[in-house]
Amino acid sequence: MIYGRSLFHIVASLIILHLSGATKKGTEKQATSETQKSVQCGTWTKHADGGIFTSPNYPSKYPPDRECIYIIEAAPRQCIELYFDEKYSIEPSWECKFDHIEVRDGPFGFSPIIGRFCGQQNPPVIKSSGRFLWIKFFADGELESMGFSARYNFTPDPDFKDLGVLKPLPVCEFETGGPEGIVESVQITKEGKASASEAVDCKWYIRAPPRSKIYLRFLDYEMQNSNECKRNFVAVYDGSSAVEDLKAKFCSTVANDVMLRTGLGVIRMWADEGSRNSRFQMLFTSFQELNMEAAGADGPQMSRRVRLVRCSHTHLNGIQVCDSLRKTFPDTWYSAPHSHRLLPPLLQ
CATH class of the missing domain: 2.60.120.290 (Spermadhesin, CUB domain)
Structure with missing residues (x-):
């Protein structure tokens, strides 16, 4: 891979949710074994300096029982800034236990968590400490909302400010x-x-x-x-x-x-x-x-x-x-x- 400029890789995957034994608002959720063939997790565009991605169906309501993973990778000596559009709505809940967006500082689902977000107020600007951000969008089986649109760009890593831009590899x-x-x-x-x-x-x-x-x-x-x-x-x-x-x-x-x-x-x-x-x-x-x-x-x-x-x-x-x-x-x-x-x- 040649890093003459900022490159990234963003992934969206759909995972079928098996909700068994969990209750929400007095409603018993039953286990499901249904396999959904669609892997659509919204739309995204990408370019050398960043990109934009959205929840499924945005700005219409997102579908139920959906989990999407987005992983963003910047070039060496670069970090990521993530911005959520003000036109934003995720079903609110206490501590965002139900529908939510989760952002982690790294490439994995076990990387340090930056925050979990839901409700009507779009999240603040999020900055990675390194080359990766891991973002999960989760929707349960009830009360869908508009969802989100997010854009990101790449910025110089302050840890390498004295070394300048990396030469092409x-x-x-x-x-x-x-x-x-x-x-x-x-x-x-x-x-x-x-x-x-x-x-x-x-x-x-x-x-x-x-x-x-x-x-x-x-x-x-x-x-x-x-x-x-x-x-x-x-x-x-x-x-x-x-x-x-x-x-x-x-x-x-x-x-x-x-x-x-x-x-x-x-x-x-x-x-x-x-x-x-x-x-x-x-x-x-x-x-x-x-x-x-x-x-x-x-x-x-x-x-x-x-x-x-x-x-x-x-x-x-x-x-x-x-x-x-x-x-x-x-x-x-x-x-x-x-x-x-x-x-x-x-x-x-």
């Missing part, structure tokens, strides 16, 4: 895959993607064999500017490099193993000019997660479904791959490669 992408392998930061200079003095935003695309998932294990990891995520980090994406598929992000002193739910993993390393001594080395191995019947204590009639992982390789460059998987997920049966022998769970 070199293209830095790698493709790999197969049953197992290693990706590492030294590839950047070895393969001539960037010089040792340039800021980098590099991605490694890892593709597993068909019907396989990916397990990632850090063999080496160190951030030159530890705990400064704006300056250096290693991130893991599951399924694509889009911000909504961000699985984990590491910028402190520890990086944990990661199991992906798909067969496409993306590793991303960001390091500014003063963080190029940051490094990582990561092992990836593919595995298949299957179901098998396991007889219960009283015979086959008590059979149950248990998880079975078929590991691709036992060793890679002296690393015990399957053993690492077993220790990470000790309640799972394993099938060793090139063998019909099953390895039982470590915890039973």
Whole structure:
């Protein structure tokens, strides 16, 4: 990805709400299993310096039972300012427990919360501390209102005011895959993607064999500017490099193993000019997660479904791959490669 100018990625997704056992205004809400095919979460336009997005149907009433997630990403060394139009109405409630807008300072639903908003008064100007804002719009099954329109723009990050505008970054992408392998930061200079003095935003695309998932294990990891995520980090994406598929992000002193739910993993390393001594080395191995019947204590009639992982390789460059998987997920049966022998769970 090249950051010669401000770029962003905004995502809107619809989640079907299962409201069971919750009461509101004396009305019992029943659980629902209905699947809605629409994923429309309003409209949005985007440009280099910002954009505009709205709730569904705005300025008409938004539909019931709707949850939309919007994630905004700015370029390195930039922050986000978010403004809500005065033409605004979200069903009011105590502490905004029902319909509401929730804004968080970061890319995740567990990032620090900035505020939860509802009612007739539009929220104040919201400013991120870094490159991301996570926004959720939630509507329950009752009392729809007009909704909202929000615009955002990108501003210089005050933490980097003395460093000026970031120079355009070199293209830095790698493709790999197969049953197992290693990706590492030294590839950047070895393969001539960037010089040792340039800021980098590099991605490694890892593709597993068909019907396989990916397990990632850090063999080496160190951030030159530890705990400064704006300056250096290693991130893991599951399924694509889009911000909504961000699985984990590491910028402190520890990086944990990661199991992906798909067969496409993306590793991303960001390091500014003063963080190029940051490094990582990561092992990836593919595995298949299957179901098998396991007889219960009283015979086959008590059979149950248990998880079975078929590991691709036992060793890679002296690393015990399957053993690492077993220790990470000790309640799972394993099938060793090139063998019909099953390895039982470590915890039973």
